[in-house]
Amino acid sequence: xxxxxxxxxxxxxxxxxxxxxxxxxxxxxxxxxxxxxxxxxxxxxxxxxxxxxxxxxxxxxxxxxxxxxxxxxxxxxxxxxxxxxxxxxxxxxxxxxxxxxxxxxxxxxxxxxxxxxxxxxxxxxxxxxxxxxxxxxxxxxxxxxxxxxxxxxxxxxxxxxxxxxxxxxxxxxxxxxxxxxxxxxxxxxxxxxxxxxxxxxxxxxxxxxxxxxxxxxxxxxxxxxxxxxxxxxxxxxxxxxxxxxxxxxxxxxxxxxxxxxxxxxxxxxxxxxxxxxxxxxxxxxxxxxxxxxxxxxxxxxxxxxxxxxxxxxxxxxxxxxxxxxxxxxxxxxxxxxxxxxxxxxxxxxxxxxxxxxxxxxxxxxxxxxxxxxxxxxxxxxxxxxxxxxxxxxxxxxxxx
Amino acid sequence: xxxxxxxxxxxxxxxxxxxxxxxxxxxxxxxxxxxxxxxxxxxxxxxxxxxxxxxxxxxxxxxxxxxxxxxxxxxxxxxxxxxxxxxxxxxxxxxxxxxxxxxxxxxxxxxxxxxxxxxxxxxxxxxxxxxxxxxxxxxxxxxxxxxxxxxxxxxxxxxxxxxxxxxxxxxxxxxxxxxxxxxxxxxxxxxxxxxxxxxxxxxxxxxxxxxxxxxxxxxxxxxxxxxxxxxxxxxxxxxxxxxxxxxxxxxxxxxxxxxxxxxxxxxxxxxxxxxxxxxxxxxxxxxxxxxxxxxxxxxxxxxxxxxxxxxxxxxxxxxxxxxxxxxxxxxxxxxxxxxxxxxxxxxxxxxxxxxxxxxxxxxxxxxxxxxxxxxxxxxxxxxxxxxxxxxxxxxxxxxxxxxxxxxxxxxxxxxxxxxxxxxxxxxxxxxxxxxxxxxxxxxxxxxxxxxxxxxxxxxxxxxxxxxxxxxxxxxxxxxxxxxxxxxxxxxxxxxxxxxxxx
Numbered sequence: 062x063x064x065x066x067x068x069x070x071x072x073x074x075x076x077x078x079x080x081x082x083x084x085x086x087x088x089x090x091x092x093x094x095x096x097x098x099x100x101x102x103x104x105x106x107x108x109x110x111x112x113x114x115x116x117x118x119x120x121x122x123x124x125x126x127x128x129x130x131x132x133x134x135x136x137x138x139x140x141x142x143x144x145x146x147x148x149x150x151x152x153x154x155x156x157x158x159x160x161x162x163x164x165x166x167x168x169x170x171x172x173x174x175x176x177x178x179x180x181x182x183x184x185x186x187x188x189x190x191x192x193x194x195x196x197x198x199x200x201x202x203x204x205x206x207x208x209x210x211x212x213x214x215x216x217x218x219x220x221x222x223x224x225x226x227x228x229x230x231x232x233x234x235x236x237x238x239x240x241x242x243x244x245x246x247x248x249x250x251x252x253x254x255x256x257x258x259x260x261x262x263x264x265x266x267x268x269x270x271x272x273x274x275x276x277x278x279x280x281x282x283x284x285x286x287x288x289x290x291x292x293x294x295x296x297x298x299x300x301x302x303x304x305x306x307x308x309x310x311x312x313x314x315x316x317x318x319x320x321x322x323x324x325x326x327x328x329x330x331x332x333x334x335x336x337x338x339x340x341x342x343x344x345x346x347x348x349x350x351x352x353x354x355x356x357x358x359x360x361x362x363x364x365x366x367x368x369x370x371x372x373x374x375x376x377x378x379x380x381x382x383x384x385x386x387x388x389x390x391x392x393x394x395x396x397x398x399x400x401x402x403x404x405x406x407x408x409x410x411x412x413x414x415x416x417x418x419x420x421x422x423x424x425x426x427x428x429x430x431x432x433x434x435x436x437x438x439x440x441x442x443x444x445x446x447x448x449x450x451x452x453x454x455x456x457x458x459x460x461x
Numbered sequence: 462x463x464x465x466x467x468x469x470x471x472x473x474x475x476x477x478x479x480x481x482x483x484x485x486x487x488x489x490x491x492x493x494x495x496x497x498x499x500x501x502x503x504x505x506x507x508x509x510x511x512x513x514x515x516x517x518x519x520x521x522x523x524x525x526x527x528x529x530x531x532x533x534x535x536x537x538x539x540x541x542x543x544x545x546x547x548x549x550x551x552x553x554x555x556x557x558x559x560x561x562x563x564x565x566x567x568x569x570x571x572x573x574x575x576x577x578x579x580x581x582x583x584x585x586x587x588x589x590x591x592x593x594x595x596x597x598x599x600x601x602x603x604x605x606x607x608x609x610x611x612x613x614x615x616x617x618x619x620x621x622x623x624x625x626x627x628x629x630x631x632x633x634x635x636x637x638x639x640x641x642x643x644x645x646x647x648x649x650x651x652x653x654x655x656x657x658x659x660x661x662x663x664x665x666x667x668x669x670x671x672x673x674x675x676x677x678x679x680x681x682x683x684x685x686x687x688x689x690x691x692x693x694x695x696x697x698x699x700x701x702x703x704x705x706x707x708x709x710x711x712x713x714x715x716x717x718x719x720x721x722x723x724x725x726x727x728x729x730x731x732x733x734x735x736x737x738x739x740x741x742x743x744x745x746x747x748x749x750x751x752x753x754x755x756x757x758x759x760x761x762x763x764x765x766x767x768x769x770x771x772x773x774x775x776x777x778x779x780x781x782x783x784x785x786x787x788x789x790x791x792x793x794x795x796x797x798x799x800x801x802x803x804x805x806x807x808x809x810x811x812x813x814x815x816x817x818x819x820x821x822x823x824x825x826x827x828x829x830x831x832x833x834x835x836x837x838x839x840x841x842x843x844x845x846x847x848x849x850x851x852x853x854x855x856x857x858x859x860x861x862x863x864x865x866x867x868x869x870x871x872x873x874x875x876x877x878x879x880x881x882x883x884x885x886x887x888x889x890x891x892x893x894x895x896x897x898x899x900x901x902x903x904x905x906x907x908x909x910x911x912x913x914x915x916x917x918x919x920x921x922x923x924x925x926x927x928x929x930x931x932x933x934x935x936x937x938x939x940x941x942x943x944x945x946x947x948x949x950x951x952x953x954x955x956x957x958x959x960x961x962x963x
Contacts, residue, residue, distance in 0.1 A: 189886070198943065199931070266892075323878045
């Protein structure tokens with residue numbers, strides 16, 4: 062029986078670029094921006110890095126394949142760079158690689174960097190790509206909002222929620238994230254919005270309107286990890302450690318077997334259960350202090366509250382409307398603005414989520430600092446509801 | 462030796478549900494062609510953007526064949542059309558794959574003339590008579606492109622018809638026929654051209670139809686051993702009006718009352734398909750057992766075939782055919798949409814439409830029954846069905862290995878589990894509808910929807926599956942086909958499918 066990752070690895074430093082429409086920066090500049098902040102935070106020299114993990118999703122318009130883009134941009138000392146890609150959960154994969162390297166003893170200090178340069182496509186939204194040669198010959202040539210929007214129709218049917226009630230609940234999800242993002246200087250979207258604005262926005266994919274969709278942004282985020290012992294030896298205080306890292310990947314059940322009803326994420330439930338077990342959490346609604354979840358679309362966040370066992374099954378609409386996940390609620394969610402407002406540079410997003418949890422746990426989150434958080438959860442999803450990868454990571458104060 | 466009775470044993474039909482209102486066309490073009498205002502009456506059938514001669518033929522054939530998975534009895538397929546999507550790729554081969562016919566089927570494309578449908582039928586009759594085929598499926602379909610501001614865009618329609626030729630349970634016995642070949646060029650479509658070039662209508666009527674058709678009629682009557690007075694139904698596609706058809710019948714000694722509805726008012730002339738469209742319509746409406754039906758098609762001469770309806774005709778009563786297709790109609794008043802669907806307008810499709818649609822032909826062939834026939838897999842051990850088929854079963858309770866046999870989904874009952882109407886992704890007819898379709902007997906497919914009544918879709922609605930164009934590869938002149946779900950508006954159910962038993 063594996064002993065798990067709990068408290069084996071500490072975060073030594075983190076960095077995150079300003080997210081947004083970074084017309085001024087290519088992927089190289091974005092990586093450097095996140096990297097320099099992380100290095101300064103960690104207080105180490107490049108020669109102390111043993112290995113690096115590098116995440117980026119879209120080769121065609123992004124940084125290109127392989128490990129070289131990172132090594133070149135950062136002028137790394139010819140160390141190992143492993144490029145990882147796992148859809149929108151790629152950033153969490155980079156962190157997982159670095160954490161596992163340290164936990165295995167293969168590296169004392171490892172770097173994880175995620176980046177995406179999305180605003181070189183010439184249009185809004187995500188670029189379209191082919192998935193092999195067979196898939197495009199039969200799968201609908203849809204879009205991310207069209208795929209995630211389907212959660213709404215299935216959720217409504219399953220729980221008997223009216224179109225209007227669900228639309229209002231997911232509107233509240235976005236209103237809350239905009240209120241949070243407005244307080245974050247690095248966020249892409251820093252404007253507060255009203256429920257009326259959200260409800261009346263142009264339709265993107267029924268029932269998701271413009272404000273139900275996250276920002277499509279340029280950005281990079283970085284983490285430097287080591288062992289708690291090394292961190293202590295370096296004189297670090299308020300050490301934050303990794304409590305759990307789980308990844309669950311669809312095997313076709315949702316898309317090909319009729320046991321899935323389309324209203325939830327099969328993988329998220331599996332990853333969450335495993336992560337809670339690894340972290341020693343038995344009552345997540347009470348024990349998790351705060352969360353950054355993969356709110357690519359408002360409805361994704363809503364159903365995810367149930368998939369993470371924070372809201373009871375069918376109870377997310379009520380919790381959302383009650384403000385349970387608001388900044389002043391019981392379990393604040395997307396306190397940095399989330400994908401919705403901080404933005405979603407795909408390869409960086411998982412690391413961006415960890416960045417906020419790390420800042421909050423160290424009491425360095427500025428205007429949006431929560432009172433005394435102990436346990437932070439990040440949920441990073443890639444793919445579509447019917448076929449996806451889902452990462453759940455839990456980090457917290459060392460010894461918590 | 463007793464003469465074996467050869468004839469039609471079944472029929473089917475398909476007319477796309479959109480009906481372009483001619484008034485909308487005539488009014489839009491009145492600034493340049495006020496002379497067409499008089500033709501601004503009635504409606505013509507209009508294919509959806511994802512339909513072509515092949516997909517419409519598949520629909521007509523499915524109507525004829527019914528929902529039975531076993532189609533091994535079909536041993537020949539004759540497909541007549543002047544608008545085949547491929548110049549060199551057996552178009553009837555695409556149809557055979559979509560219908561999951563056996564590889565041993567004799568599939569033939571008959572093209573290049575308006576009488577392609579009747580010529581296909583004559584070939585099938587010959588093959589069955591000669592004993593070379595037992596059940597020869599004849600399909601005729603046309604989707605003719607017309608330039609804007611032409612009388613053709615008003616006169617033409619899109620559609621398909623199907624008849625089966627065989628010897629058992631004959632619904633219309635073949636009595637005989639004749640073909641006349643005359644290089645009378647009333648119109649032509651050059652090798653490199655998309656559109657017809659037409660000569661003067663009066664000449665076509667007076668020197669073409671009026672002189673050539675009666676000769677073919679005379680020959681056909683002689684060959685079938687009956688007289689003109691015996692003909693109860695005179696089936697002749699022509700765009701010169703009912704009165705002209707009646708005169709032409711009379712000129713051949715046939716009662717003017719025998720001239721059958723050309724469907725000009727509510728369908729338009731469906732090209733090479735139209736004689737069979739009119740024949741199926743006649744068999745569904747006015748033909749009675751014992752009636753003799755003369756089927757004609759003019760074009761590079763004239764085909765003429767004589768049939769006698771039998772008392773088995775009622776066996777086809779459950780078919781949609783042409784009458785059912787004509788009832789399934791949605792009025793379209795947007796002429797610009799018609800022009801756009803037919804590629805007559807260069808419009809900005811957005812950057813998302815720039816994605817390369819190159820099709821890996823190796824992949825297509827390797828997965829042919831899946832992609833063309835919507836064939837998935839069924840586990841011989843557990844009975845679990847799935848799409849696509851795979852070596853390791855998706856069944857979460859038992860991932861059996863190499864236990865799957867082919868399982869056909871196309872005719873199975875299904876409902877919508879989840880869906881969206883997507884305004885972001887490129888669609889020829891936005892919003893782009895797609896979703897998860899769950900089959901009553903197991904299995905599910907995330908698929909495109911088509912022929913959608915926007916605003917009516919919801920979870921739990923029943924769908925039927927149709928074979929359609931998935932994507933055009935404009936760079937290479939290829940088109941991908943796959944199956945799509947058509948939500949059945951009348952089925953909007955309160956309950957949803959949820960956890961189907963499996």
